[in-house]
Amino acid sequence: MNVQEYIESGIIESYVMGLASESERAEFERLCREYPELVTARRRFEEKLEGYASENAEVPPPDVKMKVLEAVKSFSMEPPRKPEPQPARMAVLPRLVAAASIVLLLGMGFLYYQTRQENEVLTRSNDRLKLSLDTTREILKRIADEQKDVVKNPDVTVVSMIGTQVAPRSSANVYWDSARSDVYLVVKNMPMLPSDQQYQLWALIDSKPKDLGVFDATDDKVILKMKNTQKAQAFAITIEKKGGSPSPTLQRMQSIGRTMQSQ
């Protein structure tokens, strides 16, 4: 390439004065890296232009410097390279969006907080229910185990207590372990009694009653461990005063069941 010709083409003046096209600028900058004489020629024209402009300087309005320095002072507070602030007119929408975002964020935060609170309450309640369920299961298991023991034991005799004429619907089962003398009672259906009365279970041995303990109608669906007896031809349930009586009130006998020993 003929550098001198390129220099004389007017490209330097076009470039420096900002009249060169984008591609002309790019080409000139590339060639400047290759040919130092281009840079020298460019600098010479720049200095001439600057000198001429300085000679022809005009005094600017005096208030401009103050305005510029004030504006710049306010920028100095900001860190350098901060993006240029948008004109206020343009900034309204972004500010609205920002404000709306904050409101939305606060709203979501509150909802989150509230949901979390509710969730905590529910979790605690759930834990309590689970604990209660576990306890209940434990009890049921124990009862089931006990019942199995009672029911499956070959020594246990089941005596079905049948309602008498006074209380035809009363029913209960007595499980009697004759080998170990243990007596269990399962209340199936006994009418509710006034609070000052209780049911009492008796063993009839040679026609003489033996107290086996008291129970309530509400003690249903569980196995009640009663007092032991080695012998019994029959079992009977009477209604007595609360706490039981030393001897049964036979006219208020609710149910009776005979055992094998009665034969």
Add this chain to the structure above:
Amino acid sequence: MGIPITYTEQELVQALKERNNQAFGFLYDNYAGALYSIIKQIVTDNPESAGDVLQEVFINIWRKIDTYDPTKGRLFTWMLNIARNASIDMLRSKGYQNAKKNQELPENVYREAANQAILQHVDSIGLKKLLEKLRPEHRILVELAYFKGFTHEEIAEIVGIPLGTVKTRIRNALQQLREYLK
């Protein structure tokens, strides 16, 4: 630490990049007059507008100093182009407003600008004074390109000569200007 009264260009650029207020004051005192002159040659209608542009130009210099690349030209060249672009932007915004106000067609705006370019040499200052030494057919083209900010394509359309001729004439005119600057 001593207070420098003058700076080399390199020192000045470094101080400006460090956001040194004193260096910025020095820059204003030394270059505002030259830049104001250029602005006035472009924004001709209203001295107040020229002052507004000058203010905008120095604020932009402060903001954009990090983008200044010394390998591409002197600091003054960089500032001069900022001033010229800001002035043309001002011109364009006004030209646009006037065009809308008067319901004129874009072609008429160009013609108006061309007429102004021819007539304005009466009270020329600065670079424009140099332009008077050019042949009229060259002067108009430089006027339209440099002081009105038209592209070569737009000028070809306004003046009604081929694009290639516009380019050659402007290049030649600028070459001439360089001779006059000596």
